[in-house]
Amino acid sequence: MLMSSTNQNSGLEKIERLLDLVPYVATHQGIALEELAKEFSISTSQLTEDLTTLWMCGLPGYTPLELMDLSFDTGFVSISNAETLARPRILDRDEVLALILGLETLQEDASRNHGDQIETIAKLVAKLIGFIDSNVERTVQVGSSALSNERGILQKAIAKGGAAEITYHSISRDEVSKRVIHPIEFIFANGHEYVSAFCDLTQSYRTFRIDRIMQVASVDAADSIVPMSGSTSSDEKIAITLKVHSRYRDVVERFNLDGGLPITPELVEVESFSADWATREIMGFGGQVGLVSPLELRASLRDRALRALKGYQA
Amino acid sequence: MASRKNERLVNLTIALLATKRFLTKSEIFRTIDGYEGTTESKERMFERDKDDLRRIGISIEVQGVDPGFEDEPGYRIHPERYSLNLGELNGTEVALLSLAAEAWRGAALGVAAQSALVKLRSLGIDSDFDAIPNLSPRLNVQSPNFYPLTRAIADHIAVDFTYLSSELNEELRHVHPYGLGSRHGHWYLVAYDTDRADIRTFRLDRIVNQVELVSKVNFFKSDPNFKVLEYLDSTLFENQAVARVSIRLGRGHGLRRNATVLSTDDEYDLCEVSYSNPSHFTDYILWHADDVIVHGPEEVRTEVIKRLQTLVDAHE
Known part of the structure; x- marks a missing residue:
C-alpha cells in the first residue's frame, strides 16, 4: 500500500501536477500521451484535461504571444513559450527525505561493493540536507539490510530472462547449497524480501529469501531450460499443535500466523513445510513453547534435546 | 469551478x-x-x-x-x-538519485519518491546507469505509519499507538518519537514512553493500526545530538560479549557469520562467537539443538543446559 505524500488528499495535487507537467514536457518534447500519463500516475483523459487547462495559461495579457503553446492533439505532447515555468520545482520535505534515505541505502551497498561511488553519494546527501531541517539526517536513518549487489544481478537476470547461480543458506535444513535459478520476480512478505524463481536443482518453482543468499553470480542460461508451465512446488505442509506458555508474539511472527490468534488460551495450531525447521524453532523457545502433536515430532524433539544434553555431559 | x-x-x-x-x-x-x-x-x-x-x-x-x-x-x-537547484549534476549523479528514488517503489515513501523522480527527470540530464553497475537497493518499509512518524519526529509531535506486547496483548502507548532506524531488515521507532518515563524501542511492524498524532508541533524537546542508529546499535545490536562454542562441521551457517574458528576436529569447529543479547543468544544456541555446544560464558552454558532439561521434561 502506498502512503500519501504531503498534498495527496488536500485537493492541491492537481495544481502541483500542472506546474510539474510544464518542465517535464519541456525536457521530453514529443512524448506520447500514454507515456506521460504513466509517468504522472494518471489516466490519459485526466492528462488531457490537465493539458487543456495549461493551454489557457501564460503571462498577463493572455494573447497568443503570452500564452504557453501546447500541442497534444496528435497523441504526442510538446510545449513552447513556457520559459517561466520551465525549471522543475524545488523538492519538498518528503521528497528530500525519500531521496536521502534512498541514497543512504545506496551508500551502504556501495561501501560493500563499489567503493568508487561513495564520495559522490555523500556529496549528493550533503546537497539535499541543505533543503530541509538537518535533524532528519540523524533521526531517520537506514541501516544495513538489503544486499543490493546480489539484488542487482538478480534484477538483470529477471529483465533479460536469464539465470543466476546462487549460494543459498537454507534455514529449514541449516544447509548451504549452490544452485542455478531463473528469477521471475521480487516479492515482499512478512517484512522480508524474496525472489521467486525456477530452481534447476529441485526442478520446481521456489522462493528464496534475499538475505539468505550468500553469493550470486550471473550464468549463461543458454544450456538450462525453463519449463514454461508448471506450478509452485507442492510439498505438503505439516500441521503442528503448540502449547504456548509465554512469548505469543514470537510464535505468531516466526510461524507467520497471519493475524490469527490462539485457538484456546494455550493451544495454537501452526503449519510448516519443514518438520526439522519447526522443531528447531520450538527448541529455540527453550521450553516456553511445547510441541503437542504430531506425536512423532514431539518424540523427535525430545530425542534431540536429550542428544544435545549429552554433549554437555561429555 | x-x-x-x-x-x-x-x-x-x-x-x-x-x-x-x-x-x-x-x-x-x-x-x-x-x-x-x-x-x-x-x-x-x-x-x-x-x-x-x-x-x-x-x-x-x-x-x-x-x-x-x-x-x-x-x-x-x-x-x-x-526551482530545483542541485548545482551541476552529471549523468552518474542523476542515475544515483534516480536509483535512490526507485528504491521506494511500492514502499512507504513511494509517492514522494515518484514525484521527486519526475522533478529530477525534468532537469533534462541523461542518466548514466552504466557508471553504477549492479546497484539495486530496496527500502522495504511497508508500514503506513512510517510517513506520519517521520513528520511527528521532525515536528516534535506526541504520538499514540497500539503496540503488540510479547504476550500478544494490545497495549496503548503514549510516546514522544525521537527517531526511526532500520537494522537487519526491520524498522524501529525509538521514543520516550511517557507512562514508563523512559526511552523505549518499538518495532514498526508490531504497531497495530494507524499511529495518532496527538499534540501540537514542538510539544517536547529532544536531544539535539541523538542519532538513531547509534542508539539502536548500542542498545540492541552491538556485539558486547564473546562465547566459545563447538559448531558441528557443515552446520550452523547463520551462527558462523559472527564466528572465528579457533581449531577443528573431525566433528566440530571450536569457535569464538560474538553476540549482543544473552537471552536471544541462548535461544539461538538452543535452535541448533545438538549441532552446537556452548562452553562459556558460564551463565549461558548453565541456562542452555537448564532449558534443554525443561524441553526434555516437557515432552515426556
Whole structure:
C-alpha cells in the first residue's frame, strides 16, 4: 500500500501536477500521451484535461504571444513559450527525505561493493540536507539490510530472462547449497524480501529469501531450460499443535500466523513445510513453547534435546 | 469551478515568477486572469490562493512597495526559491538519485519518491546507469505509519499507538518519537514512553493500526545530538560479549557469520562467537539443538543446559 505524500488528499495535487507537467514536457518534447500519463500516475483523459487547462495559461495579457503553446492533439505532447515555468520545482520535505534515505541505502551497498561511488553519494546527501531541517539526517536513518549487489544481478537476470547461480543458506535444513535459478520476480512478505524463481536443482518453482543468499553470480542460461508451465512446488505442509506458555508474539511472527490468534488460551495450531525447521524453532523457545502433536515430532524433539544434553555431559 | 481556480493559480504563479519587481494586489487583480467579483471577493480569493501556493511549498515574498508613500504590499516569487537547484549534476549523479528514488517503489515513501523522480527527470540530464553497475537497493518499509512518524519526529509531535506486547496483548502507548532506524531488515521507532518515563524501542511492524498524532508541533524537546542508529546499535545490536562454542562441521551457517574458528576436529569447529543479547543468544544456541555446544560464558552454558532439561521434561 502506498502512503500519501504531503498534498495527496488536500485537493492541491492537481495544481502541483500542472506546474510539474510544464518542465517535464519541456525536457521530453514529443512524448506520447500514454507515456506521460504513466509517468504522472494518471489516466490519459485526466492528462488531457490537465493539458487543456495549461493551454489557457501564460503571462498577463493572455494573447497568443503570452500564452504557453501546447500541442497534444496528435497523441504526442510538446510545449513552447513556457520559459517561466520551465525549471522543475524545488523538492519538498518528503521528497528530500525519500531521496536521502534512498541514497543512504545506496551508500551502504556501495561501501560493500563499489567503493568508487561513495564520495559522490555523500556529496549528493550533503546537497539535499541543505533543503530541509538537518535533524532528519540523524533521526531517520537506514541501516544495513538489503544486499543490493546480489539484488542487482538478480534484477538483470529477471529483465533479460536469464539465470543466476546462487549460494543459498537454507534455514529449514541449516544447509548451504549452490544452485542455478531463473528469477521471475521480487516479492515482499512478512517484512522480508524474496525472489521467486525456477530452481534447476529441485526442478520446481521456489522462493528464496534475499538475505539468505550468500553469493550470486550471473550464468549463461543458454544450456538450462525453463519449463514454461508448471506450478509452485507442492510439498505438503505439516500441521503442528503448540502449547504456548509465554512469548505469543514470537510464535505468531516466526510461524507467520497471519493475524490469527490462539485457538484456546494455550493451544495454537501452526503449519510448516519443514518438520526439522519447526522443531528447531520450538527448541529455540527453550521450553516456553511445547510441541503437542504430531506425536512423532514431539518424540523427535525430545530425542534431540536429550542428544544435545549429552554433549554437555561429555 | 475547479479548473478555473487551477488556471488562476498557474497564472498567478507565472506572473509572480516573471515579474522583476513586486506586484501590488491591485496590479494582480487588474492583470491576472481569473480575479472577478467585488473587491472583497477578489481579496478573499487572493488570500486563499496565496495559502494554497504556500502549502505546496512555493515561497511568496512580500514587501511594502514604498512604506513612506503607500502601504500596499507587493508580492513576487523568487525564481531561485521556486526551482530545483542541485548545482551541476552529471549523468552518474542523476542515475544515483534516480536509483535512490526507485528504491521506494511500492514502499512507504513511494509517492514522494515518484514525484521527486519526475522533478529530477525534468532537469533534462541523461542518466548514466552504466557508471553504477549492479546497484539495486530496496527500502522495504511497508508500514503506513512510517510517513506520519517521520513528520511527528521532525515536528516534535506526541504520538499514540497500539503496540503488540510479547504476550500478544494490545497495549496503548503514549510516546514522544525521537527517531526511526532500520537494522537487519526491520524498522524501529525509538521514543520516550511517557507512562514508563523512559526511552523505549518499538518495532514498526508490531504497531497495530494507524499511529495518532496527538499534540501540537514542538510539544517536547529532544536531544539535539541523538542519532538513531547509534542508539539502536548500542542498545540492541552491538556485539558486547564473546562465547566459545563447538559448531558441528557443515552446520550452523547463520551462527558462523559472527564466528572465528579457533581449531577443528573431525566433528566440530571450536569457535569464538560474538553476540549482543544473552537471552536471544541462548535461544539461538538452543535452535541448533545438538549441532552446537556452548562452553562459556558460564551463565549461558548453565541456562542452555537448564532449558534443554525443561524441553526434555516437557515432552515426556
